[in-house]
Amino acid sequence: MFKERAECDKLSTLLTQLNEHLDAFQQFDHPDAVVDAELWRLALDKPVPEKGIGAENVIAEMGEHVIPNGSQIAKPGCTSYITTAATDMGSIATLAGIVASPQRIGLTAFNYLEDLALQWLVEMFGLPSNMQGVFSSGGSTANLIGLGAARQSAFARLGMNPADDGVQRVCKIYATDQSHFTIHRSAAVLGMGRNSVVHIPVDSQLRLCPNALREQLKKDKAIDAVPVAIVASAGSTNTGAMDSLQAIGEIAREYDIWFHIDGAYGLPGTLDPQVHHLYKGVELADSITVDAHKWLGAPVGIGVTFVKDVVALQESFNQGNVADYIRTTIVDSEHADNSMDSLGIPYHDMGVELSAPTRGTIVWALIREIGVEGMRARICRHNEMARRVAEQAKQHKNLELALEPTLSICCFRYINESAIDLNGLNKKIHRQLMKNGTNIPSTTMVGDKFVIRPCFLGARTDWHHADDLVKEVIEIGDAIIKNEINTRDNKEN
Ligand SMILES: Cc1ncc(COP(=O)(O)O)c(C=O)c1O
Incomplete structure (x- = not known):
């Protein structure tokens, strides 16, 4: 008798198996995919299989090697580009x-x-x-x-x-x-x-x-x-x-x-x-x-x-x-x-x-889920978050606002009188943010200024992500400057 090899009627059972992995991913505490890139590539890099391994085993492989090495875009602190995960x-x-x-x-x-x-x-x-x-x-x-x-x-x-x-x-x-x-x-x-x-x-x-x-x-x-x-x-x-x-x-x-x-x-x-x-x-x-x-x-x-x-x-x-x-x-x-x-x-x-x-x-x-009211609340929150970052950038002596935000994007940068190359410094700050992997903005140029560019957009992105990002930028900037001053002093002595 004909028997289709692919599962076609066990969806809810298979989803239950998958859910466990999705729930784990949505804790957002996995190391970034680049950390174990060699390991998961090795595990996944196989020739086309003549024989399949069955649906349960595919989900197990997904759970072990694929889902935990997914995208940073899903993270609540990701404000990069203009992209986000689905609700x-x-x-x-x-x-x-x-x-x-x-x-x-x-x-x-x-x-x-x-x-x-x-x-x-x-x-x-x-x-x-x-x-x-x-x-x-x-x-x-x-x-x-x-x-x-x-x-x-x-x-x-x-x-x-x-x-x-x-x-x-x-x-x-x-x-x-x-x-x-x-x-x-x-x-x-x-x-x-x-x-x-x-x-x-x-x-x-x-x-x-x-x-x-x-x-x-x-x-x-x-x-x-x-x-x-x-x-x-x-x-x-x-x-x-x-x-x-x-x-x-x-x-x-x-x-x-x-x-x-x-x-x-x-x-x-x-x-x-x-x-x-x-x-x-x-x-x-x-x-x-x-x-x-x-x-x-x-x-x-x-x-x-x-x-x-x-x-x-x-x-x-x-x-x-x-x-x-x-x-x-x-x-x-x-x-x-x-x-x-x-x-x-x-x-x-x-x-x-x-x-x-x-x-x-x-x-x-x-x-239908949240109504226009819910959409409005999200959009107002994100626009307000950009304004909040702008306000902090205007007030903090080591920050500079590059452009007054209109919507939910705020372009700002770290400044310090001891810095020789502000663009280079902000690039380094961004590299460190990426390494830390919690607050993940992208960058752009405003005129000739290299700036940090969060775009608040995701449903999971909440008020504190604005403050957390600003705080982290200042901390990283201060640490780099301190380090550079120490290196300069050591060279001179
Ligand atoms: C203003 C604008 N237009 C077009 C696009 C392209 O959209 P998509 O990436 O959905 O193709 C983008 C993407 O960010 C955008 O910001």
Whole structure:
């Protein structure tokens, strides 16, 4: 009799076995993965096995060698880049989707939640109600999708179809050097070329200068380039800077150019009453992105693009000629006898993915669990933590604030009159923070200053992590200076 070798009906038993290892990981007291790298590589580095070892043994191996050597990103004190671990509900809803709806398609409750979650995000972030969203794998793809629609719209006005015929004219996308590099990547992938991205100068707060944009647009009117989009950041990755959405949006309307807002990180910031006013102008956008896997606590792999012009979106990504294996199977939803008779809401025609997980269910579950109120509390807490670090950086004689925080990123550095090379010193401080492995920020450049850059984002990241980080930076900085002075004195004597 046929017997499938892979377990297909022991999920809860196997999960019980796995849970023990996950619980242990979430104590966050394992040594960092680099410590025993040789050991776990040796244990895992095996040739492809002819015979399997069975599910229980795979979980045991995972528990012994893989899970304990996982990522620092999950740690509550990790404030590096703009990334975090999922909340429990993020993991649970992911698993539910994997088990009960392996694709987002079909006339299922999962497909319905894809739609509902997008509507909830529109409502929660105060976006125009005529905006249509589509999930994708993250901010990179979300930007690509938004700019794909922008490209389609810009060329359609010229009677051209870039999705069919390619880009046959020089294009321009207006952004700043603080824009995420996936704007440039999108331009490349969409056939416009990275060089189509024009960097508009920024002000002292690293925000796009509207006047400089206007000047550039005036200049470019004279040349034969197609203006495809103006891109604003609602929270830049580097420092959290917010471009003036209102001023830029108005220029976009005046020049009739597609207005794209990259809110992958910062769009949820609109829930914080202290910074809500900075989002004025969001309604002028033609496309906006946000990542659920950043501030909302979803597992990685969930970005969203919202657009006003769904036709431009569909024409950019839908080939029109549906493949036979789909065309011959589907009937229109109203005549469906079975949930497989229809693909459901055709999100597969609004982006680059056909197969996709049920991301909407995850976002729905995250919001359903704690409500907008819970999301707001998290976002306010993190923004306040950045302000708290800024306050300490302003007050402590050995700290310097590099830039007033706008959202939950604070750029600061250690200073000391005995230090000769402050950039070098702060690099050393960061190296030591990484070695200690409790408070884990990343770094960036603000002008010519190398700075420590925590981004408070994770649901597990709490008030004390702000104070702990500042304290540790001072302690490490003081120790390095003391050591350097001793070495200098010893050399002189
Ligand atoms: C503003 C912004 N846009 C886009 C991205 C890319 O997002 P993802 O890493 O989800 O692809 C990021 C990532 O940090 C970001 O901060």
